[in-house]
Amino acid sequence: MSRPTTHARFEADWLTLRESVDHASRASKLTEAASRWLTDGDAAMGHVVDLGSGRGSNLRYLAPRLPGSQSWRLVDHDAELLDDAQRSARQLAEGSGRIGAIECVVADLATDLDALLDGASLVTAAALFDLASQAWMERLAAACAAQRAAVLFVLSVDGEIVFRCSQDDQRVTDADDLFVLELLDAHQQRDKGLGVAVGTRAPEILEEALVRHGYRVRIEASPWHLGSDSNALAGALIEGWRDAATEQAPAEHERIHAWARQRIAAVARGDLNIVVGHRDIFAVPAPGTGR
Structure with a gap:
């Protein structure tokens, strides 16, 4: 779940708070499918592009699990x-010998x-697409298809927020929950820098864009389950809401405060306890579209 901020900038402390829950929540079968895609590919080295890398959480999760x-x-x-992410990449490279070239690109x-x-x-990204517009996702799907790349897009919010005893x-x-969550839903559809954001519709819109560009798509749930053992993250999330x-x-x-x-x-x-719904997507070019 992307924490709402005025300028859509994710503070390092927020990214650190969420990392362990993110990693535990991810749909591991889709990571395994991405690993098989790279294993079966013709390239001697898998070239992974991570969009919206932040401090490198996606890198830290995926690099040890990819072949x-x-x-x-x-x-x-x-x-x-990105400086933090690059340090993580270097440490992983030194520890495993599996990471070769590391390129950090500051870009809009x-x-x-x-x-x-x-x-x-x-091509991979985590907790990004609720911030993006439908038009931007269409452009991304087209750009991925042009590379004949597989995609692994994880932790996109799907609108489920449930409070449980x-x-x-x-x-x-x-x-009051319903009142605040309705306001949150409206806020998630503001422009966060990638056009008018689609918010919780991101998984379905992303799936449709990928299918239009010749992908076979798999989707699995990756919900957060937050309670007293993740009290700091839950508190920060509620403050963001x-x-x-x-x-x-x-x-x-x-009333809101x-x-x-x-x-x-x-x-x-x-x-x-709080359940925050997310979806993970893995997609590959359909037969006949390349690779």
Whole structure:
């Protein structure tokens, strides 16, 4: 789940908080399918392009699980976060010997996707697509198809947010939850730098774009399950929802902030769990379209 921020910049502490839950939530079968794609490919080295790399969480998860020699191109608009990602890549390369070339590119993803994806065997991204527009996703699918690359796009929000009692696992959603989540949904459709964002419709829109460009698509659920053992992440997430909802409805500031305090306290006490739905997508060019 991408945390809403005014300029869609993801702070390093937020990315660090979410990493372990992200990794535990991912659909491992799709990573295995990506590994088989690279293993079966003709290239001596799999060239992986990671869009919106941030601090390198996607790299840290995938590199040990992908086969053989790999080269990576890490792309993000934030040079400081990319510095962290490059350090991770070097450590992985030294530890495993499986990573060869490492290229870090500071770029606006709204610009030339064809150049960014040049030579890709696998294009990947995590927690990115709720921030993007339908038109941008169409351009991305076309650029991936031009490379005959497989794609592994993970942790796209699907709109499921459920509050559950930790004792009996029953839903405990109330009127304030619904009020705030409606505001959040509206906020997620603002322009985050890649056109008017599609928000929680990202998985279905991305699937449709890939199919139009000749891909066979697999989708699996990758939900977050947050409770007292992930209290810091749950609290930061609720604060992000609070801030987004307040931006959307400033006059309801007091109601929204009271809601956030109550929900954060309930998670901290161990009374409340939160399920945040995500979807992972793996897709390969259909037979006859290349590779």
